Amino acid sequence: MTLFARLGLPQAWQARPRYTLLMVDWSDGESFIRLWQRWKEDPCRPDRLHVVALSASLVESSVLGSRLRALTPSSLHSLVDQLVAQWPLNLPGTHRLDFEELSVTLTIAVGPLAVTMPRLAVSADAIWAGEAAAVELPKVVSSESRSPTDRMLGLAVDQKEARHAVVVGAGIAGAGVAHALALRGWRVQVLDVTSRRQQEHGAHVAAALTPMVTRDDDIRARLSRAGSLRAQARWSQVSEDILWRCGALQLQRMSGRIVDLKAVLAGLSFPPEWVRFVEASEASDIAGLQLNRGGLFFPTAARLRPERLIETLLAVEGVERLEVHVERVDRVDGQWHVLDKHGKTCAAAPQLILAGALGTQDILQRSALLEPGARLSAMHALGGEITLLPESALSGGPRCIVSGDGYVLPALEGNCVVGSSYVHGAQCMAPSIAGGLGNIERAAGLLGQSQLPAKFNNFALDPLNGWAGWRAVLPGRLPFIGPLFNTQGLWVASG
Numbered sequence: 344m345t346l347f348a349r350l351g352l353p354q355a356w357q358a359r360p361r362y363t364l365l366m367v368d369w370s371d372g373e374s375f376i377r378l379w380q381r382w383k384e385d386p387c388r389p390d391r392l393h394v395v396a397l398s399a400s401l402v403e404s405s406v407l408g409s410r411l412r413a414l415t416p417s418s419l420h421s422l423v424d425q426l427v428a429q430w431p432l433n434l435p436g437t438h439r440l441d442f443e444e445l446s447v448t449l450t451i452a453v454g455p456l457a458v459t460m461p462r463l464a465v466s467a468d469a470i471w472a473g474e475a476a477a478v479e480l481p482k483v484v485s486s487e488s489r490s491p492t493d494r495m496l497g498l499a500v501d502q503k504e505a506r507h508a509v510v511v512g513a514g515i516a517g518a519g520v521a522h523a524l525a526l527r528g529w530r531v532q533v534l535d536v537t538s539r540r541q542q543e544h545g546a547h548v549a550a551a552l553t554p555m556v557t558r559d560d561d562i563r564a565r566l567s568r569a570g571s572l573r574a575q576a577r578w579s580q581v582s583e584d585i586l587w588r589c590g591a592l593q594l595q596r597m598s599g600r601i602v603d604l605k606a607v608l609a610g611l612s613f614p615p616e617w618v619r620f621v622e623a624s625e626a627s628d629i630a631g632l633q634l635n636r637g638g639l640f641f642p643t644a645a646r647l648r649p650e651r652l653i654e655t656l657l658a659v660e661g662v663e664r665l666e667v668h669v670e671r672v673d674r675v676d677g678q679w680h681v682l683d684k685h686g687k688t689c690a691a692a693p694q695l696i697l698a699g700a701l702g703t704q705d706i707l708q709r710s711a712l713l714e715p716g717a718r719l720s721a722m723h724a725l726g727g728e729i730t731l732l733p734e735s736a737l738s739g740g741p742r743c744i745v746s747g748d749g750y751v752l753p754a755l756e757g758n759c760v761v762g763s764s765y766v767h768g769a770q771c772m773a774p775s776i777a778g779g780l781g782n783i784e785r786a787a788g789l790l791g792q793s794q795l796p797a798k799f800n801n802f803a804l805d806p807l808n809g810w811a812g813w814r815a816v817l818p819g820r821l822p823f824i825g826p827l828f829n830t831q832g833l834w835v836a837s838g
């Protein structure tokens with residue numbers, strides 16, 4: 344029996360605004376292509392089709408393309424081409440691909456079924472376990488008329504106006520959330536103390552978007568990989584001036600906690616397009632500078648300009664910005680009210696996302712929503728600073744990000760960002776001479792120089808050549824992303 348007959352399609356999806364199918368057996372992807380085509384042709388189709396697929400590994404995109412072209416009629420080849428164009432590298436973890444202006448989404452969890460299945464949290468309308476199902480699963484489950492997303496967000500189908508959210512914080516976290524919601528047709532109000540934001544973050548001219556690897560591919564490594572992949576896919580249209588895939592070298596450390604990066608990578612079997620080990624000579628060729636050690640090279644890592652990226656994300660249709668210092672939040676009649684220090688409601692919506700970094704903790708505290716012992720109550724500030732060095736100090740600067748103990752970014756408008764320090768227990772943060780000198784020393788060490796000519800130390804003396812800020816750090820160095828326990832419609836994206 345075919346996929347359509349067993350799932351009762353297209354009738355099964357016609358009464359629904361959205362339809363989510365869990366495909367336990369991705370196989371060669373033919374079923375997905377045929378399902379997508381059926382969705383396209385159906386005048387009574389749901390607004391959204393979401394396929395969540397499990398696959399032990401991924402074939403290369405060229406192999407996928409040839410196989411699918413052989414299995415499907417030429418009328419479906421344009422869909423095959425779109426799938427191939429977005430097809431991810433064979434990396435364990437979760438990959439998400441969007442088509443048809445975000446109306447069709449494919450989420451693929453890659454890895455052994457015994458690993459991916461228990462980690463999956465999905466509300467599916469139906470489950471497809473393949474023609475010769477090896478896993479005992481019901482053919483069709485769930486007859487609820489609400490979509491998985493709406494169930495998760497606590498929305499009723501007839502509450503279309505409920506697709507309205509307020510986000511507190513216009514940093515990269517808040518802007519990323521607002522952008523993603525707006526692309527899905529949500530109305531989003533983003534609240535921030537704009538003048539404070541400019542003052543506190545304006546001079547953070549460039550940052551590194553790089554994943555990390557660990558020997559056991561722990562949760563931080565997996566999260567950084569998923570985040571990097573998602574950012575690359577979601578922000579693929581952002582101009583190179585803002586997000587430049589220059590690649591990143593993570594050099595073997597010479598002091599401190601020395602880890603044999605070559606051995607770490609050998610145990611992970613990642614594709615070389617994602618990360619590979621390079622010896623010093625190849626690392627030097629990549630960086631365009633003489634380096635005295637090798638390390639890991641991440642070809643898709645990027646240098647980004649945080650504030651410009653945030654502006655771009657918030658410029659999407661459906662996002663409105665409001666200048667407000669949020670004092671506290673309160674739930675009244677199913678809506679989250681956001682109040683200023685005079686107790687005035689500045690915005691209200693059924694869904695509220697707190698993306699205010701350290702400010703999130705304060706807001707929850709003032710709203711009597713921070714439970715003692717909660718993970719968020721352990722969030723603390725970790726200071727740090729970067730220094731701007733003229734590219735001439737670094738022989739023109741590297742062509743890619745060079746990191747290890749600290750980092751040096753490729754030059755931007757004549758200056759390289761070098762950083763960064765970690766300052767525990769500081770009460771206030773501002774560029775300091777000690778911080779600047781530390782950064783200069785780190786940069787010199789990374790680029791194989793014992794020290795830079797003394798004249799460049801003057802750059803540490805001028806506070807205009809640096810930026811200092813805070814990192815909001817949670818236990819385990821993991822962010823808090825998701826619904827706040829014991830609340831409805833209140834989410835946190837901080838840390």
Ligand SMILES: Cc1cc2nc3c(=O)[nH]c(=O)nc-3n(C[C@H](O)[C@H](O)[C@H](O)COP(=O)(O)OP(=O)(O)OC[C@H]3O[C@@H](n4cnc5c(N)ncnc54)[C@H](O)[C@@H]3O)c2cc1C
Pocket residue numbers: 511512513514515516517534535536539540544549550551552553667668669670698699700701702703706726727728729762763764810811812813814836837838
């Ligand atoms: C020196 C240094 C260098 C760094 N370099 C890198 C790097 O190269 N790569 C990298 O990935 N990360 C880097 N980071 C970390 C990175 O800057 C942070 O992870 C990131 O900025 C966090 O974004 P966010 O949106 O969570 O928080 P933020 O950018 O801090 O944004 C939070 C926003 O919430 C607003 N807010 C807070 N409270 C309220 C309130 N009550 N009412 C209204 N608005 C409020 C604030 O005004 C702010 O605009 C660096 C950090 C430092 C300190």
